[in-house]
Amino acid sequence: MVKEPVMSEQDGRSVIECSSLVRIYRSGKLEVQALQGLDLRVEQGEFIALVGASGSGKSTLLGILSGLDAPSAGSVKVAGRELAGLTKRELLAYRRETIGFVWQSPPRNLLPHLTALENVALPQTYLGTGRRARRTRALDLLETMGVQYCRDRVPSKLSGGEQQRVAIAVALANSPAVLLADEPTGELDSDSARTVLGALRTASTEHNVTTLIVTHDEGVSGQVRRTVAIRDGRIATETLRPGAGRAAAADPDAEAAEHESFEYAVIDRAGRVQLPPEFVQPLGLRDLVKLTHEPGHVGVWPSEDPAQAAPAHESEV
């Protein structure tokens, strides 16, 4: 089966492009705007964490990206395809071929009466892959995830962490362009969570799959290079950690860079920027702030006695 190219018409590298995405839930006279004009771009091979308070719209976004839900307005392109125009049949093919998904709850990811090997082989039948090739690929994926010893066990005989690693192998079975994971470590102890995060990273690097993880777990968000924070249905801030995810032994700069991180705020089309609390609270910024033009950046100052206060926020422009 021929897949659409993993390419955006816009810049040739973005695998996920959400533009002014809106999702409104209606029940009776009530309306909830779960996504309120969200913009997000994720490049080929990126490994990112999506964080945000409960109700901020994370699951809604994942539902749309996975083709299970549709936006009320706006555009969402994955692997170069606009999802809004796809028929039901095309969406089914999209879910089977372009997206791999890992849910929070380990039992939800696997069929209980099939062994780990059979679970990983199953999705490949949708692509018409032959029996021997399915088995070979399933064994390879279980090995990559470090759970080949689980191949003949059914899910009830696996730990939560083992089930999640088998689930990642299932998600990779059809070589998706994008791997989506909704709180994949949410029900695991910290050791298992670390192993599963490592397995996701392996999936991303060895299979070159663009990976987006929704998480509340700071152990996860603190270790990925790019963390995107969603607030009230929009991307509010981003944190970039240049060294995160690089092996220190292989890269002498990685350890130093791991301690360095930059927080970015999103500036919308109207020029609005939402400053994160850790920038606002220490200086008691409220109501009116003073803006100054500085060479190459903008200063944001408390409005009272700005000459004596340190700049509250400086950003390169």
Ligand SMILES: Nc1ncnc2c1ncn2[C@@H]1O[C@H](COP(=O)(O)OP(=O)(O)OP(=O)(O)O)[C@@H](O)[C@H]1O
């Ligand atoms: N099917 C639905 N019908 C009506 N409102 C919904 C529906 N699904 C989500 N919502 C509302 O949309 C908003 C965003 O919900 P969403 O589940 O996307 O948030 P979330 O960030 O994933 O939250 P959590 O971290 O608790 O899972 C919330 O106000 C929620 O109550």
